[in-house]
Amino acid sequence: MLTNAHLKYESQKLGMNYFRVAIVLFGAQLLLGLVAAIQFMYPGFLFEVLDFSVARMVHINALVVWMLYAMIGSVYYMIPDETGEEVVGAGLGKLAFWVLTAAVTVVVLVYIFIQIGSGTEATIWLINEGREYIEAPRWADIGIVVVVLIFYWNVFATFMKGKRTGIMTVMVADLFALAGLYLAGMFFTDNISMDQYWWWWVIHLWVEATWEVFVGALAAYGLIKILGAKREIVEMWLWIEVLMLFGSGILGLGHHYFWIGTPEYWWEIGALFSALEPVPLVAMFVHVLYDWGKEQGHMEANAAEGEKAHAVNNTPAMAWIATNAFGNFLGAGIWGFFHTLPQVNIYTHGTQFTAAHGHLAFFGAYATILIGMMYLGVQGASGIKKMTMTFKTKMALFLIIFGLLGMTVALTIAGYEQVLVERADLGGGWDAYFTAQNLPWMVQAMGWRLAMGVVTFLGFVYLLWDLLTIGKAQAKEA
Amino acid sequence: MSKKNASVWTSIRFWRRSAAWVTGTATVLLIWLTFNTMGQISMGSDADLANGVKKRIPAPTVINYHIDYVMDQKRGHEVPVIGQKEPFFGKQWSAEEAAALLHHGKLTSQAKNCMNCHTLLGNGAYYAPDLTKAWLDPRWEDGTMAAITGKNSKEEAMAEFLMHPSQYPTHARMMPNLNITQDEAVALVAFLKHMSSIDTNGFPRNFSQNAKRLEGGTNAH
Ligand code: HEM
Ligand code: HEM
Numbered sequence: 130m131l132t133n134a135h136l137k138y139e140s141q142k143l144g145m146n147y148f149r150v151a152i153v154l155f156g157a158q159l160l161l162g163l164v165a166a167i168q169f170m171y172p173g174f175l176f177e178v179l180d181f182s183v184a185r186m187v188h189i190n191a192l193v194v195w196m197l198y199a200m201i202g203s204v205y206y207m208i209p210d211e212t213g214e215e216v217v218g219a220g221l222g223k224l225a226f227w228v229l230t231a232a233v234t235v236v237v238l239v240y241i242f243i244q245i246g247s248g249t250e251a252t253i254w255l256i257n258e259g260r261e262y263i264e265a266p267r268w269a270d271i272g273i274v275v276v277v278l279i280f281y282w283n284v285f286a287t288f289m290k291g292k293r294t295g296i297m298t299v300m301v302a303d304l305f306a307l308a309g310l311y312l313a314g315m316f317f318t319d320n321i322s323m324d325q326y327w328w329w330w331v332i333h334l335w336v337e338a339t340w341e342v343f344v345g346a347l348a349a350y351g352l353i354k355i356l357g358a359k360r361e362i363v364e365m366w367l368w369i370e371v372l373m374l375f376g377s378g379i380l381g382l383g384h385h386y387f388w389i390g391t392p393e394y395w396w397e398i399g400a401l402f403s404a405l406e407p408v409p410l411v412a413m414f415v416h417v418l419y420d421w422g423k424e425q426g427h428m429e430a431n432a433a434e435g436e437k438a439h440a441v442n443n444t445p446a447m448a449w450i451a452t453n454a455f456g457n458f459l460g461a462g463i464w465g466f467f468h469t470l471p472q473v474n475i476y477t478h479g480t481q482f483t484a485a486h487g488h489l490a491f492f493g494a495y496a497t498i499l500i501g502m503m504y505l506g507v508q509g510a511s512g513i514k515k516m517t518m519t520f521k522t523k524m525a526l527f528l529i530i531f532g533l534l535g536m537t538v539a540l541t542i543a544g545y546e547q548v549l550v551e552r553a554d555l556g557g558g559w560d561a562y563f564t565a566q567n568l569p570w571m572v573q574a575m576g577w578r579l580a581m582g583v584v585t586f587l588g589f590v591y592l593l594w595d596l597l598t599i600g601k602a603q604a605k606e607a
Numbered sequence: 608m609s610k611k612n613a614s615v616w617t618s619i620r621f622w623r624r625s626a627a628w629v630t631g632t633a634t635v636l637l638i639w640l641t642f643n644t645m646g647q648i649s650m651g652s653d654a655d656l657a658n659g660v661k662k663r664i665p666a667p668t669v670i671n672y673h674i675d676y677v678m679d680q681k682r683g684h685e686v687p688v689i690g691q692k693e694p695f696f697g698k699q700w701s702a703e704e705a706a707a708l709l710h711h712g713k714l715t716s717q718a719k720n721c722m723n724c725h726t727l728l729g730n731g732a733y734y735a736p737d738l739t740k741a742w743l744d745p746r747w748e749d750g751t752m753a754a755i756t757g758k759n760s761k762e763e764a765m766a767e768f769l770m771h772p773s774q775y776p777t778h779a780r781m782m783p784n785l786n787i788t789q790d791e792a793v794a795l796v797a798f799l800k801h802m803s804s805i806d807t808n809g810f811p812r813n814f815s816q817n818a819k820r821l822e823g824g825t826n827a828h
C-alpha cells in the first residue's frame with residue numbers, strides 16, 4: 130500500500146494518498162469506539178479525562194472523514210480509467226490533499242485535548258460545533274468547502290476534457306449534490322427543531338441518497354474493472370438504481386421528521402418513501418451477483434478443457450464488493466426498515482436499536498466497498514495482474530464481518546429491551562432510562578458488544594497488515 | 608448485441624431520462640414541503656403566547672409559563688400544554704431577555720456537546736437519558752433533585768446539577784463536570800424548558816403515564 134511504483138497517472142497516485150490516510154483514520158475510529166464501549170460497562174474509565182462524549186465524537190467523526198477520504202481516493206483512482214485522461218490539476222489536487230490532512234489533524238487534536246469550550250460563538254468557530262457527525266468547527270467547515278471545490282473542479286474539468294462515460298456522468302452529478310448538501314449543515318440557529326430539520330438534510334441525504342448513488346457508480350466501475358462486465362449492461366443498471374435510490378431516498382427523509390416538532394404529514398410521506406428504500410438495495414445485490422455469475426459462466430464456457438477459469442482478477446476486492454452488496458441490503462435495507470414506520474419508530478427512536486442499524490448500515494453500505502477500492506488501488510500500484518486472497522485477507526474478512534454482525538446482534542437485543550422496558554412499559558424519562566440500562570439483559574448485551582468490538586479490531590489489524598504486504602508479496606510471484 | 612434496442616426496457620436513454628425526471632420530481636416535492644414545514648416550525652411570538660395561539664415551537668418567553676404534557680384524546684397522544692404564568696429563576700423575562708437566554712443556552716448545549724451523550728428530540732447519543740422533556744421529568748417535578756441539591760425550585764436545582772453534575776450522582780454512570788458557569792447553567796435550563804414545550808407529535812410516548820406511576824409529575828397535579 131505504500132508504493133505507487135506501477136501507477137502511470139498522478140491522479141491515481143493522489144488516490145493512493147487518500148487511501149493511506151483513510152485506513153489510519155479507520156483504525157483511530159475503532160480505538161475510540163472501544164473506549165466508548167468500555168465506558169458503557171465501566172463508567173469510571175477515563176471519567177473527566179476523556180469522557181464518553183469526546184470518545185464518541187472522535188469515533189463518528191473519524192468514521193465520516195475516513196469514508197470521505199476513501200471516496201475521494203476512489204474517484205481520483207477511477208478518473209484516468211473512465212475518462213482516459215490525466216487529472217487536469219494534479220498539483221493543485223496534491224496541495225489540497227496536504228491542506229486537508231493538516232486541517233483534519235488539527236481538528237482531531239483539538240477534539241481530544243481541548244474537548245469543549247464556553248457557550249460562545251468562538252467555540253463553534255474554533256473547537257467544535259456540537260452537532261453529531263458534523264462537529265467540525267466552522268473554520269474547518271470553510272476549509273473543507275475550499276478543498277472540496279478544488280476536488281470537484283478536478284473531477285469536472287477532467288470529465289469535460291475526456292471520455293464521458295455513463296458512470297462518470299452519474300459520478301459528476303452525484304458529487305455535486307453531495308458537496309452542496311454539506312452547506313445545509315453550516316449555520317447556527319436557536320431553534321432546535323430548525324436545527325435538526327437541516328441537520329438531517331446533510332446526514333440522511335448523504336447516506337440514503339447521494340452516498341448510495343456513489344456506491345452504485347463505484348460498484349459499476351468495480352464490476353467492469355474486476356470482472357470485465359459489459360459496460361452497456363452495467364450502466365443501464367446504474368441508471369435504474371439512480372432512479373430507485375433518489376426516487377425513494379429523497380422523500381424518505383421524512384422518516385426523521387416524525388418527532389422533531391415538524392408537522393404530522395411527514396408520518397405518511399416518511400413511512401411511504403422510506404419503506405421503498407430497501408427496493409434498490411435488493412436490486413443492487415441481485416445485480417452484483419448476476420454479473421459475477423454471468424462473467425464467471427462465460428469464462429468457464431470459453432475455457433479449454435481442464436483449464437481453470439477465473440473471471441475475477443482481484444479476489445479480495447471482489448469479496449469486499451460482494452459483502453457490500455449484501456451488507457447494504459442487510460444493514461440499511463432490513464435493519465433500516467425495522468424501525469422506519471412511525472408506529473414502530475415512536476418507541477425505537479433514539480435507542481440502542483438505532484445504534485444497531487447505524488453500525489451495520491455504515492459498515493455494510495460503505496466501509497466494505499471502500500475497503501474493496503483500497504485493494505484495487507494496491508493491485509494497480511503494485512502492478513499485479515491477478516490478485517488473490519491471502520490468509521490475512523480471509524482473516525480480515527472473517528473477523529471484521531463476524532465482529533460487526535456480533536455487535537449488531539448485541540445492540541439489537543439491547544435496543545429491544547430498551548424499547549420494551551424504558552419506552553413501552555415506563556414511558557421514557559430519567560428513571561425509566563436507568564431502569565432499562567441496569568437490567569442484566571442490557572448489561573450482558575453491552576458486554577457482548579465490547580467483545581465483538583475487540584474481534585472487529587483484530588480483523589482490522591489483519592486488514593492493515595494485508596494491505597501493507599499483499600502488493601509486494603504477489604508482485605514478486607508474478 | 609444487436610444495434611437496435613428491441614424495447615425501451617433495455618434502452619439506456621430511457622432509464623437515464625426516467626432517473627432524471629424522478630429525481631427532479633422528488634427534489635421539487637421536497638423543496639415545496641420544506642417551505643411548508645419552515646412556516647410551521649418557525650418560532651411563535653410572545654403575543655401568540657399571551658393570546659393562547661398554539662405554535663409547534665413557541666416563543667422563547669414560554670419560559671415564563673407553566674408547561675405540562677397531557678394526553679390529547681383527539682390526536683391520540685400527549686401534547687405540551689402551556690398554562691399559567693410562573694416565575695423562572697424568580698422573575699418574568701422580557702421577550703429580548705428570553706431570546707438572549709435561549710440563544711446562550713442553545714450555544715452552550717453545542718459548545719458542551721450534550722448531544723454526544725444525550726438525545727435531544729430523540730437524536731444524538733444513547734449514553735444518558737433523552738432530554739426532550741427533561742424539564743417535565745418526575746425527578747425534577749417531585750422535589751427529589753431539589754432536596755439532593757438543596758435548592759428551593761426546580762430550575763435552581765437543575766442549574767446546580769448542571770454546574771456540578773458529578774457531585775450529585777444518582778447512578779454509577781455519572782455526568783462529568785463540563786465547566787458550566789452559573790450563567791450558562793441558567794441559559795441551559797431555559798433551553799431545556801423551551802424544548803419541553805415543543806409539539807413533538809407525542810414523543811416520548813407515555814411520558815406522563817410514567818410520571819403518574821412514579822408519583823408526582825405532570826399528569827398528577
Ligand atoms: C447506507 C445507508 C444507511 C446508513 C449509513 C444509515 C445510517 C443511519 C444512522 C447512523 C442513523 C442514526 C442517526 C443518529 O445518530 O441519530 C440512522 C437512523 C435511521 N435510519 Fe438509517 N441508514 C441507512 C439507510 C437506511 C434505510 C434504507 C432506512 C429505512 C428503510 C433507514 C432508516 C432509519 C431510521 C428510521 C432512522 C431513525 C432512527 C431513530 O429514530 O432513532 N436507514 N441511520
Ligand atoms: C471496535 C468496534 C466498534 C465499537 C466498540 C463501537 C462502539 C460505538 C459506541 C459505544 C457508540 C456510541 C453509541 C451510543 O451513543 O450509545 C458508537 C456509535 C457509532 N458507531 Fe461505532 N463502534 C465500533 C465500530 C464501528 C464501525 C466499524 C462503524 C461503521 C463503519 C461504526 C459506526 C458508528 C456510528 C454510525 C455510530 C453512531 C450511531 C448512532 O448514533 O446511532 N462503529 N460506536
Ligand SMILES: [Fe+2]
Nearest residue numbers: 333337382384
Ligand atoms: Fe434516514
